[in-house]
Amino acid sequence: LELLLGKGFDFFTGVPDSTFKALFREIESRPEIGYVPAVSENVALGVATGAWLGGRRPVVIMQNSGLALAVNALASLLTIYRIPALLVVGWRGHDGSDSPEHKVTGAATLPLLNALGIAYHVPHTNTIEESLASAMQSLDTQRMPAAMVFRPGVLA
Numbered sequence: 778l779e780l781l782l783g784k785g786f787d788f789f790t791g792v793p794d795s796t797f798k799a800l801f802r803e804i805e806s807r808p809e810i811g812y813v814p815a816v817s818e819n820v821a822l823g824v825a826t827g828a829w830l831g832g833r834r835p836v837v838i839m840q841n842s843g844l845a846l847a848v849n850a851l852a853s854l855l856t857i858y859r860i861p862a863l864l865v866v867g868w869r870g871h872d873g874s875d876s877p878e879h880k881v882t883g884a885a886t887l888p889l890l891n892a893l894g895i896a897y898h899v900p901h902t903n904t905i906e907e908s909l910a911s912a913m914q915s916l917d918t919q920r921m922p923a924a925m926v927f928r929p930g931v932l933a
Contacts, residue, residue, distance in 0.1 A: 778803045780906060781836060782810075786863060789826040790814070790821045791838030795866030798836065810861050818843035822850040825862045827892060840867045841877070841886040841926070851893050851922065861916040864895070864924040871928050890924055897924040902931055 778800060781789075783926035790813040793801050804812045815821035818839045839847070844866050855862060869875050870883020890897045896915040900908035908925055915923035 778810075779811065781863075782907060783908060786927045787811075787835045788813075788833035788835040789838065790828070790835065790838070791825045791865070792816070792818055792821060792843050794838065794843070794867045796840065796869065796921060796927060797838055797865070797932065800865075800932060809896050810834045818847035819850045822847055822855060822862065826854060826858075829862060830892065835862045837864045838866055838896040842882045844849050844886065844924075845880070845882055848889070848893070851895065855922045856894060858921065859920040862918050862922045863912060864922055866897075866924050866926045867893055868899070868926045868928050873895050886926060890926070895924055897925045897926050899928070900931060 786932065789804055789810060792815055793849065806809055813824050815824060821837045821839065825837045828835045854860065866886070868883060868886055870879030870881070872885070873880050873883065875883060887929070896919070898908035898912050912923040912925055915921060
């Protein structure tokens with residue numbers, strides 16, 4: 778959270794996910810951050826778009842199953858109108874060792890981002906800052922959404 782705030786991100790929305798339990802706990806404990814919880818990822822992307830249009834730098838936090846749900850909003854709003862929101866995505870099922878629905882979504886996560894033309898980064902614990910810098914370059918130079926896709930356990 779401090780890294781994101783230090784890089785100028787000033788608006789947070791999303792759908793709670795256990796991968797980011799500590800991040801959500803921190804965001805929710807600091808009302809000055811102005812976190813807006815969303816009932817679905819589509820709603821979160823709409824809220825983030827409004828925040829960006831209002832001059833904010835948004836972060837949308839979601840699980841990869843929510844990324845699959847949000848394809849229409851990503852394809853017909855954020856990519857078409859070049860809304861540079863940072864997507865922080867929890868990657869359940871990345872290694873095929875999760876429940877059946879997460880295995881399918883896990884295998885589809887990176888190909889889905891590729892199909893949408895969204896740049897993504899898969900950081901390790903020691904490359905989070907470097908991955909964020911690369912994502913920010915995509916946000917700033919291409920004015921497109923960019924994703925950081927986190928395997929469970931990468932964020933403590």
